[in-house]
Amino acid sequence: MTERMIAIIGGSGLYEIDGLEQVEWVEVKTPWGKPSDAILTGTLQGLKLAFLPRHGRGHVLDPSSVPYRANIDALKRLGATDVISMSACGSFREEMAPGDFVIVDQFIDRTFARDKSFFGPGCVAHVSLAHPTCAALADSVAEAADKSGATVHRGGTYLAMEGPQFSTLAESNMYRDHWGADVIGMTNMPEAKLAREAELCYASVAMVTDYDCWHPDHDAVEVSDIVRTLTGNADKARRTITHLPALLGSGRAPCPHGCDRALDTAMITAPEKRDPAVLARLDAVAGRVL
Numbered sequence: 001m002t003e004r005m006i007a008i009i010g011g012s013g014l015y016e017i018d019g020l021e022q023v024e025w026v027e028v029k030t031p032w033g034k035p036s037d038a039i040l041t042g043t044l045q046g047l048k049l050a051f052l053p054r055h056g057r058g059h060v061l062d063p064s065s066v067p068y069r070a071n072i073d074a075l076k077r078l079g080a081t082d083v084i085s086m087s088a089c090g091s092f093r094e095e096m097a098p099g100d101f102v103i104v105d106q107f108i109d110r111t112f113a114r115d116k117s118f119f120g121p122g123c124v125a126h127v128s129l130a131h132p133t134c135a136a137l138a139d140s141v142a143e144a145a146d147k148s149g150a151t152v153h154r155g156g157t158y159l160a161m162e163g164p165q166f167s168t169l170a171e172s173n174m175y176r177d178h179w180g181a182d183v184i185g186m187t188n189m190p191e192a193k194l195a196r197e198a199e200l201c202y203a204s205v206a207m208v209t210d211y212d213c214w215h216p217d218h219d220a221v222e223v224s225d226i227v228r229t230l231t232g233n234a235d236k237a238r239r240t241i242t243h244l245p246a247l248l249g250s251g252r253a254p255c256p257h258g259c260d261r262a263l264d265t266a267m268i269t270a271p272e273k274r275d276p277a278v279l280a281r282l283d284a285v286a287g288r289v290l
């Protein structure tokens, strides 16, 4: 058993959490630049926890400017073993209503203006993303969300768009009718990809704020509507977090799905051809296999 540390990445409306003991905001330096903000660390009922506001406190970063690599590196560097994203999203399904939580298990990545990998020239790796979230972590998160009083949908496909503008009606209809997406947001990619490369278990709670623009009985989404729903969602998110220690425990066995060993079969650059400068940047993320 190793010690577990849960990292929560808080999205729109979730900029801090309470109830932690031994609290400290920590500035973490990474080879990928500065994370979105300082990271709140502490313990919750004996479980080590870190919290990072994805857009920074006060929501200063747009989805394309979030330093995804620095964020994941910083969390890994602090000792995180599991990452839980809590994000606002639009819904493509009548039954996934504003206020509901969707425990995402698949993604369609339509983002194009972001750095998507820690690897590249000098050290190439290809991890599997067939199952981009950790089913074991997601089970516990779903149970915690259920206990928070939220209506929880287990499983769903999250369409990650570049933004910052919301979708056109044609895009919304295409994602919903032809691509099989259930919810839409702007941030879970490349975050989930990077978490896998960093061998971190990743689960995502997509908290529905709106019906995007496809729904004939609802107006097209506006930020003011989202913000109204966000407050209630953030309260349920905070309650969800308080149920995690009892469900997850402070010790951690190897991940049954292999998230913590994702790089075992991924490295392809011959050891003698690896660039030492590139390897130095990978110390936290891939130090286990380098």
Ligand SMILES: CSC[C@H]1O[C@H](OP(=O)(O)O)[C@H](O)[C@@H]1O
Pocket: 010, 011, 012, 013, 054, 055, 062, 063, 086, 087, 088, 089, 163, 184, 185, 186, 187, 188, 223, 226
């Ligand atoms: C404030 S609406 C659009 C914004 O909200 C979501 O952010 P996050 O995923 O960090 O909660 C969505 O992805 C957009 O970035």
Ligand SMILES: Nc1ncnc2[nH]cnc12
Pocket: 088, 089, 090, 091, 161, 166, 167, 184, 185, 186, 209, 210, 211, 212, 213, 221, 226
């Ligand atoms: N409809 C929507 N599209 C993209 N991101 C969102 N975040 C919240 N609602 C959204």
